[in-house]
Amino acid sequence: xxxxxxxxxxxxxxxxxxxxxxxxxxxxxxxxxxxxxxxxxxxxxxxxxxxxxxxxxxxxxxxxxxxxxxxxxxxxxxxxxxxxxxxxxxxxxxxxxxxxxxxxxxxxxxxxxxxxxxxxxxxxxxxxxxxxxxxxxxxxxxxxxxxxxxxxxxxxxxxxxxxxxxxxxxxxxxxxxxxxxxxxxxxxxxxxxxxxxxxxxxxxxxxxxxxxxxxxxxxxxxxxxxxxxxxxxxxxx
Numbered sequence: 001x002x003x004x005x006x007x008x009x010x011x012x013x014x015x016x017x018x019x020x021x022x023x024x025x026x027x028x029x030x031x032x033x034x035x036x037x038x039x040x041x042x043x044x045x046x047x048x049x050x051x052x053x054x055x056x057x058x059x060x061x062x063x064x065x066x067x068x069x070x071x072x073x074x075x076x077x078x079x080x081x082x083x084x085x086x087x088x089x090x091x092x093x094x095x096x097x098x099x100x101x102x103x104x105x106x107x108x109x110x111x112x113x114x115x116x117x118x119x120x121x122x123x124x125x126x127x128x129x130x131x132x133x134x135x136x137x138x139x140x141x142x143x144x145x146x147x148x149x150x151x152x153x154x155x156x157x158x159x160x161x162x163x164x165x166x167x168x169x170x171x172x173x174x175x176x177x178x179x180x181x182x183x184x185x186x187x188x189x190x191x192x193x194x195x196x197x198x199x200x201x202x203x204x205x206x207x208x209x210x211x212x213x214x215x216x217x218x219x220x221x222x223x224x225x226x227x228x229x230x231x232x233x234x235x236x237x
Contacts, residue, residue: 154202
């Protein structure tokens with residue numbers, strides 16, 4: 001109604017009907033498969049797609065239409081019942097600061113899905129880079145993962161091949177919540193220091209992944225909480 005009104009078209013309030021009226025089909029559009037939609041969502045971090053898919057999953061499972069926060073609450077309950085994790089989600093995109101889940105729980109879910117399951121093939125390939133951020137073309141093992149980046153927040157979760165051919169499931173969460181809140185309070189779209197902070201966070205991810213990939217000798221899950229400033233030994237600003 002709002003969009004139509006902006007174009008000068010007045011539409012009545014919508015009504016739910018059980019039977020479609022007779023009519024002639026003038027056009028038809030078939031979307032890509034859900035697998036393709038999710039693969040592109042993971043590649044481009046399309047938050048709107050994440051919300052729509054989450055809402056659609058809730059509707060399909062519970063046969064009811066809910067708002068985003070209520071739908072996310074149902075997802076939280078399902079994750080707890082299915083995988084035994086203790087997270088709290090208020091949306092499906094992960095944009096809200098009210099979302100809470102541990103790296104260990106993310107690893108737990110991905111291990112249950114399995115490195116040979118349906119998730120890994122649709123995740124993005126992550127290139128390994130050296131200290132100068134140059135791509136290491138000869139890096140022998142594949143890393144597939146999902147990134148998550150906000151101001152003073154950087155995360156990466158996925159699967160990495162190891163030197164002996166086994167797989168490691170990992171999740172790395174890094175955040176400076178105090179500086180994030182300061183940036184939000186100031187109304188800065190890109191707070192001072194956030195770009196450099198995120199660059200250092202991503203560098204730490206690279207260091208950890210390269211270490212795990214080249215040295216791990218089994219399929220143990222890895223979840224690691226780290227202090228970015230302490231680990232990289234650089235000024236906080």
